Amino acid sequence: MARRQGSPTFGHRYVGNKNNMEVHDLDNEKTGQNQCQIDEIIRAGNAVIFTPDTLSQAHSEGYDNCAYCLGSSTR
Ligand SMILES: [Zn+2]
Structure with missing residues (x-):
């Protein structure tokens, strides 16, 4: 998978999940x-x-x- 164009991520590399406050690297x-x-x-x-x-x-x-796409969780 990869970055997604259009709403709501607009091709951005980093996407957060506001439900559990984790950030993902789409690359x-x-x-x-x-x-x-x-x-x-x-x-x-x-x-x-x-x-x-x-x-x-x-x-x-x-x-x-x-933990999967970025690792080194600080929590
Ligand atoms: Zn991830």
Whole structure:
């Protein structure tokens, strides 16, 4: 899988799940069962993007790394 154009992610690399406050790297998305589940996040209306589109911005907004696509969870 890869970045998704159009709403709500607009081709951004990093996408947050506001339901569990985890951030995902769509350039390294893992699509196995119970892994990133980006499409499920989008479908549930929980996808958020960051401005600027950086991991440090996601962290500054309180998001923690997804263990599958980013690793090094800080939580
Ligand atoms: Zn992920």
